[in-house]
Each structure stands twice: as structure tokens, then as C-alpha cells.
Amino acid sequence: MADEVSDAGTVRADAWIWSVRLTKTRSQAASACRAGHVRVNGERVKPAHAVKAGDEIRVFHAGRERVVVVSKIVRKRVGPPVAATCFVDNTPPPPPREFVAPVAVRDRGTGRPTKRDRREMERLQGLGGDGPTAR
Incomplete structure (x- = not known):
């Protein structure tokens, strides 16, 4: 050695x-x-x-x-x-866990996301979703 x-x-x-x-x-x-x-x-x-x-x-x-x-x-x-x-x-x-952005995860085999699901994922990702057609 x-x-x-x-x-x-x-x-x-x-x-x-x-x-x-x-x-x-x-x-x-x-x-x-x-x-x-x-x-x-x-x-x-x-x-x-x-x-x-x-x-x-x-x-x-x-x-x-x-x-x-x-x-x-x-x-x-x-x-x-x-x-x-x-x-x-x-x-x-490493950065604390709470500062990591949440990720929208869908269960496998649930099919395509509905409009409501898509809006919820966009809200989590911070992409807006509050446009003129949003409810």
C-alpha cells in the first residue's frame, strides 16, 4: 500500500x-x-x-x-x-427537499388527461392556466 x-x-x-x-x-x-x-x-x-x-x-x-x-x-x-x-x-x-418543484405524476394506464387534469398539472408547474378560457 x-x-x-x-x-x-x-x-x-x-x-x-x-x-x-x-x-x-x-x-x-x-x-x-x-x-x-x-x-x-x-x-x-x-x-x-x-x-x-x-x-x-x-x-x-x-x-x-x-x-x-x-x-x-x-x-x-x-x-x-x-x-x-x-x-x-x-x-x-444538496438543496433542501422543500425547494424542489413538485412534479405532476399520473398513474400508469389512466389514459389521456382531461382538460381539468391538464389545468391542474399546469397550475402545479406554474405555467399559468388563468387565461380567458380558464374556469
Whole structure:
């Protein structure tokens, strides 16, 4: 394990992201880099970009942005307790549940919505529905 974790040197961005378990697979980490979802010190990077201790990495993965600062260089995938010591997590907390907009959901197999159902869905979505023909 001594050669897996170190304070000095560099490692590929996709390998580090995968090693500290920010993504499930290395190919997901590489795909995120190629798609522009990974930023190192504010700049978009390719999968082979060299990451060193002290770099700030922003990863947008699985619908959420993670902000971490590299504290140790990891060359191979490590267990969760060791991975937690390899970075400082500066990710902002997720927004509270009550601020999430309500979504109109209909039961499967109930057919097309009636005019009344449609108006109720528009009211929930904040699309108005108070025009000249609304009741």
C-alpha cells in the first residue's frame, strides 16, 4: 500500500477520480473528462491530464457536482476508508427537499388527461392556466 498512496508525484485525472471512488469505473471517469464534466483548477481537462496534490477537482457525475481538493496521490483503486483520506471534500450540501418543484405524476394506464387534469398539472408547474378560457 505504500506505493499506492503518496504525497508527491502526479497521476492521470481519470485514474485518480476512479481510484478515490468518485466514479464507479475508470471508463466513466474518462467519459466525464471527454464530455467536459471534469475541471482541474477551473479548466476542463482531458483524461490524461496530470493531477498533483493541492489541485481542486470539480466532477459533475450522476446529476451532482463534487468539489474536492487532492491531498494524496493514488495510483490504484483503494478502499473507502483510505480513499476518504486522499481528498478534502468541499462539495456544497444538496438543496433542501422543500425547494424542489413538485412534479405532476399520473398513474400508469389512466389514459389521456382531461382538460381539468391538464389545468391542474399546469397550475402545479406554474405555467399559468388563468387565461380567458380558464374556469
